[in-house]
Amino acid sequence: MRTIIVIIINFFITFMALAEAPPVILEEGKDHYDLGLNLDILEDPTGKLTINDVNSPKWAEKFKRSEEKEPNFGFSESFFWARLKLINRKNNNESFVISQNYYLQDNITFFIKNKEKWKEIKTGDQYSFNTRDFKMRSFSFLIPPKKNLLIFLKISGSVNRFNLKLKTEKKKLRDEGNENLKYGLFFGLILSVFLYNFFIFLSSRSRSYFFYCTYVISFGLCLAIYQGYAQAYLFPNFPWVSNNGLSLMAGFSYLSVNLFSINYLKLKETPGKLLFLNNLNSIIAIAVILSSIILPYSFTVRLYVISGIYILVIIFLTGLMRALDKYRPAYYFIAAFGFVFGGIFIMFSMAGGLIPTNVLTRQASIIGNTLELILLSMGLGDRFNLIQEENINLQKNYAKNLQFEVEEKTESIKSLVENLDQGFMVINEKGIIEDGATQITNIFFHIDPVGKSIPEVLKLDKEKKEIFYKWMQNIFKGALAFQDLKRLGPQSFESNNRYIELDYRPIYVKGSKRNINKVICIATDKTHEINLEKKLELDKQNVDFINKSLQNPLEFVDLIFDSQTLIHDFKFEENGDKGELFRKFHTLKARFGQFNLKILANLINEIESAIAKEDFENIDSSVEDFDLELKDFVKKNRLIVEAANKFLVEEGNAVQVPEIIKKAQSFEDINQYIEFVKKEYLLTDLKTKFERFIPLVDEIAERQGKAINVEISGDKILVDTNKYSNFINSSIHLFRNMVDHGIESEDERIEKTKPQKGKIKVDFKSNGEGLEIILQDDGRGIDPKRLKEKAIEKGLKSEEELSHIKNENIVDMIFMPGLSTKEEVTEVSGRGVGMDAVRDEVHKLKGKIKVSSKIDEGTKFVIQLPVLV
Incomplete structure (x- = not known):
C-alpha cells in the first residue's frame, strides 16, 4: 500500500511540474529574453487575491502555463497575475531589468522577495510618469543579481496584456535609444x-489641405499616446491623457479624416447616399470626442474601437465607389487609406484580443500611416491638373520619335549578335515577335518567328502560356525592376537534341529608366556546352561508382545478385504481394543510389510509380527495361565486377580452404576450433555493416546543404550477417529519412540555436541472446499534427480513429505503408515505403522496433533483435 501511495505522489508531482512554465535561465553571453512562454497566468475576477494568497499551495496549483509570447486578454475587468521563476547561472553580478512594454496598461503591481519579505512596486499609466523608477516609456523594474528568484506581476485595467521582456541594463538602454531614433524619424516625418501641407493650405486656402493637416496632427498625437511618447515627453504629469486622451485624439482623427474625405472626393457633387453616410461618420466621431471628456475610459475605449472599424469601412468603400466612377484622385485615396486603415484595423483587433500581438501587429499602424502620408500628399498634388492636351500632343510626337529610335537600335543590335552566333527577336507588349528577327532564329526554333507569339514559337503548354502573359504584364507595368523580373521568363528551349538558352534585354521609353517599350529576346545555342557538362557529370559518376564498388566489394556484388534475384522472382511470381514488391524495389533503389548509379536508380523509380498507380502493363515493361539495362551495365563493367569478386577473396571476405586446414592443426579441442572458424570466417561484427552508410549520409547531406556527423559505437556483436542482410539493406531508409526529414539545414539550425552540424548516433548493445540498436538524431523531430493531417489526406486513418490514439503513439504511424509527410516524391524519400520496409524486416527476424520523437529535439529508433549465429 505504501508503494502505491509513493507512486501516486510521484506521478502527481511530475504532472504538476509539466503543467508549469519553464523557468528563465540566465546564461553567459545572452543579454535579453522574451518572457511570454515562461509565465504562469492566473485570472482573478474578484481582484481580492493578495501576494500571500497566490503564493500559497492552494492558488499556486491554479496558475496556467502561458502558450503565447505576448498574452493578450483584451477587454476584461478581471485582475491577472503572472508568476515567473529566474535561475541565474551568470558568474558576474550584472543586474537585469524586467519591462512591461504595453504602454497603456492602467495598473501594474510588481512583487519580488527581499529578505524573506515581498517588496511591492505599483505603477501604470494611471500614475504620474515621475513615479517610475526608470524614466522611459515601458514600465520597468530592476532585478538584483541573485541566483534564484520568484517574481509576481499583477495587472488590471480596461485592456489587459502582458508584453514582458528581460534585458540587462545596458541592453535595455541601448534598445530604448534605437526605438527613440526610429520613432523620432517617424514623428519627424509627420x-x-x-508643415508642408499647412503652408500649401495658407497659399491655396483649400479645405482639403486644412482637414488633411488636422488629420495628420491628431493621428500623430494618437500614435504618440499609444506608443508611450506623450506620457514621457508631452504630458508626464497628466495621466488622463494616457486613457481618455487617446480616445479624444482618436475622435479628432475620425472627424478630420471624414471631413477630408468629403472634400477631397467631392462627395457633395455625387448622387446617392455616400454623402449621408460620411456625415453620419462625422456625428459618430463627435460622439467619441464628447464621450472621452465626460465618460470613463472603460466605456470610451470600446466606443472608439468599434467606431473606428465602422468609419474605416465606410470611408474605404466611399473611396472605392469614387474610383469606380473613374475619379482619378480616388485611386491615391484608396491606396493610401488602404494601407493606413489596414494598420489601424490590425491595431484595434490586437487591442480587442482578436489577433495575437507581435512585432508586425504592434507597428502596423506606423507602417500604414507612413505609406498613407506619402500617397495622400501625392494625391493632393495630383488634384492640380496639368494641361491635358499638351501632354497628349507631346506623347504623340514622342511615340513617333521612339519608333524610329527602336528601329535604329534594333538594326544595330542585329548586326552585332549575328556575328556572335546568337539570334534575337523584338517582342512587343502583347508578346508578338516583330519584324527584324535574325535569320538564325529560324534554325533554332524550326519556324519563322516573325508575327508569331513567344508561346507559339517555344511551344508552351496552357499553364506556361498563362504564366508568360502574366510575366509580360508585370514587365510593361514597370512596377518592379526588369532585372528582378527577367529571371521569371522562359529561360530555355529544347528540340531535336538542341539546347537554346534565352535571355532578355529591355528597350526603355525615352527619358525613363522604368517604363519599357519593347523587350529583346536573345537566343544562344548552348548545345555544345550542355553536352560537355553532361559528359563531365557522367564521367564523375563513373569514377565515383568505381571507387565505391572497389571500396565496398561485398555490398556491390550482393547488390548485383539481389537485383538479378528480384527480377527473376518478379517474372515467375507476378501475382505476389505488390506491397512487398514495392518495398523490395524501393530498398534496391536506395542501394543503387549508394553507388551513384543514377540511371538504374531512375529506372527503379519508374517501376515504383507504375506499382503505385497499379499500372500493370507499365510495370512489366519497366521491369523489362531495368533488366536489359542491368545486363548491359554488368556487361560494360565486367572488369569492375571481376575486380570486386577478387577483392572479396584478397580482403578475407571469402573462405580460403588451405588456411582453414592449416589452422585446424593448431587446435586440440574440436569445439575451440569450431568457435575459431565461426569468429574468423562465418561471423562478422554487425556494427561494421552499418559503417557503409556514412558516405551515403555525407553525400545526401551535401546535396541538401546540410552538415552531419555520424557516430557508430557500442559492443562488438558477432553474427551471421547473411541472415541479417535484408534488414541491413532496408536500414538504409532509416539513414536517408534522418537526413531528408530529420536534420535541418545549417541556417535553420543556427536560427534554432542548435550546433551548426547535425548529429546521427548509432549505438549497438549486446544483452545475452539478443541485441539492441539505438539510432537517434538531433533534428527537427516528427510533428504529430502533420502526421495526422497526412494520414487523413491519404485516407489511411479517419479523424475518429485518430481521436482514440494518444499523441505519444501517433509517431508510430510513420511505419504505415504509403504514409509520408513529404509534399512530393524525390529520389531520397516521399513514397511512404522505406519505414514500412524496415519494420517488416525487423518483424521477419522476430524483433521489435520502437520510435520516439520530440519536436526540435530529434527522433530515436530502438531496434531489438535476436542474435543469429
Missing part, C-alpha cells in the same frame, strides 16, 4: 508633412 511634422514635415504637416
Whole structure:
C-alpha cells in the first residue's frame, strides 16, 4: 500500500511540474529574453487575491502555463497575475531589468522577495510618469543579481496584456535609444508633412489641405499616446491623457479624416447616399470626442474601437465607389487609406484580443500611416491638373520619335549578335515577335518567328502560356525592376537534341529608366556546352561508382545478385504481394543510389510509380527495361565486377580452404576450433555493416546543404550477417529519412540555436541472446499534427480513429505503408515505403522496433533483435 501511495505522489508531482512554465535561465553571453512562454497566468475576477494568497499551495496549483509570447486578454475587468521563476547561472553580478512594454496598461503591481519579505512596486499609466523608477516609456523594474528568484506581476485595467521582456541594463538602454531614433524619424516625418501641407493650405486656402493637416496632427498625437511618447515627453504629469486622451485624439482623427474625405472626393457633387453616410461618420466621431471628456475610459475605449472599424469601412468603400466612377484622385485615396486603415484595423483587433500581438501587429499602424502620408500628399498634388492636351500632343510626337529610335537600335543590335552566333527577336507588349528577327532564329526554333507569339514559337503548354502573359504584364507595368523580373521568363528551349538558352534585354521609353517599350529576346545555342557538362557529370559518376564498388566489394556484388534475384522472382511470381514488391524495389533503389548509379536508380523509380498507380502493363515493361539495362551495365563493367569478386577473396571476405586446414592443426579441442572458424570466417561484427552508410549520409547531406556527423559505437556483436542482410539493406531508409526529414539545414539550425552540424548516433548493445540498436538524431523531430493531417489526406486513418490514439503513439504511424509527410516524391524519400520496409524486416527476424520523437529535439529508433549465429 505504501508503494502505491509513493507512486501516486510521484506521478502527481511530475504532472504538476509539466503543467508549469519553464523557468528563465540566465546564461553567459545572452543579454535579453522574451518572457511570454515562461509565465504562469492566473485570472482573478474578484481582484481580492493578495501576494500571500497566490503564493500559497492552494492558488499556486491554479496558475496556467502561458502558450503565447505576448498574452493578450483584451477587454476584461478581471485582475491577472503572472508568476515567473529566474535561475541565474551568470558568474558576474550584472543586474537585469524586467519591462512591461504595453504602454497603456492602467495598473501594474510588481512583487519580488527581499529578505524573506515581498517588496511591492505599483505603477501604470494611471500614475504620474515621475513615479517610475526608470524614466522611459515601458514600465520597468530592476532585478538584483541573485541566483534564484520568484517574481509576481499583477495587472488590471480596461485592456489587459502582458508584453514582458528581460534585458540587462545596458541592453535595455541601448534598445530604448534605437526605438527613440526610429520613432523620432517617424514623428519627424509627420511634422514635415504637416508643415508642408499647412503652408500649401495658407497659399491655396483649400479645405482639403486644412482637414488633411488636422488629420495628420491628431493621428500623430494618437500614435504618440499609444506608443508611450506623450506620457514621457508631452504630458508626464497628466495621466488622463494616457486613457481618455487617446480616445479624444482618436475622435479628432475620425472627424478630420471624414471631413477630408468629403472634400477631397467631392462627395457633395455625387448622387446617392455616400454623402449621408460620411456625415453620419462625422456625428459618430463627435460622439467619441464628447464621450472621452465626460465618460470613463472603460466605456470610451470600446466606443472608439468599434467606431473606428465602422468609419474605416465606410470611408474605404466611399473611396472605392469614387474610383469606380473613374475619379482619378480616388485611386491615391484608396491606396493610401488602404494601407493606413489596414494598420489601424490590425491595431484595434490586437487591442480587442482578436489577433495575437507581435512585432508586425504592434507597428502596423506606423507602417500604414507612413505609406498613407506619402500617397495622400501625392494625391493632393495630383488634384492640380496639368494641361491635358499638351501632354497628349507631346506623347504623340514622342511615340513617333521612339519608333524610329527602336528601329535604329534594333538594326544595330542585329548586326552585332549575328556575328556572335546568337539570334534575337523584338517582342512587343502583347508578346508578338516583330519584324527584324535574325535569320538564325529560324534554325533554332524550326519556324519563322516573325508575327508569331513567344508561346507559339517555344511551344508552351496552357499553364506556361498563362504564366508568360502574366510575366509580360508585370514587365510593361514597370512596377518592379526588369532585372528582378527577367529571371521569371522562359529561360530555355529544347528540340531535336538542341539546347537554346534565352535571355532578355529591355528597350526603355525615352527619358525613363522604368517604363519599357519593347523587350529583346536573345537566343544562344548552348548545345555544345550542355553536352560537355553532361559528359563531365557522367564521367564523375563513373569514377565515383568505381571507387565505391572497389571500396565496398561485398555490398556491390550482393547488390548485383539481389537485383538479378528480384527480377527473376518478379517474372515467375507476378501475382505476389505488390506491397512487398514495392518495398523490395524501393530498398534496391536506395542501394543503387549508394553507388551513384543514377540511371538504374531512375529506372527503379519508374517501376515504383507504375506499382503505385497499379499500372500493370507499365510495370512489366519497366521491369523489362531495368533488366536489359542491368545486363548491359554488368556487361560494360565486367572488369569492375571481376575486380570486386577478387577483392572479396584478397580482403578475407571469402573462405580460403588451405588456411582453414592449416589452422585446424593448431587446435586440440574440436569445439575451440569450431568457435575459431565461426569468429574468423562465418561471423562478422554487425556494427561494421552499418559503417557503409556514412558516405551515403555525407553525400545526401551535401546535396541538401546540410552538415552531419555520424557516430557508430557500442559492443562488438558477432553474427551471421547473411541472415541479417535484408534488414541491413532496408536500414538504409532509416539513414536517408534522418537526413531528408530529420536534420535541418545549417541556417535553420543556427536560427534554432542548435550546433551548426547535425548529429546521427548509432549505438549497438549486446544483452545475452539478443541485441539492441539505438539510432537517434538531433533534428527537427516528427510533428504529430502533420502526421495526422497526412494520414487523413491519404485516407489511411479517419479523424475518429485518430481521436482514440494518444499523441505519444501517433509517431508510430510513420511505419504505415504509403504514409509520408513529404509534399512530393524525390529520389531520397516521399513514397511512404522505406519505414514500412524496415519494420517488416525487423518483424521477419522476430524483433521489435520502437520510435520516439520530440519536436526540435530529434527522433530515436530502438531496434531489438535476436542474435543469429
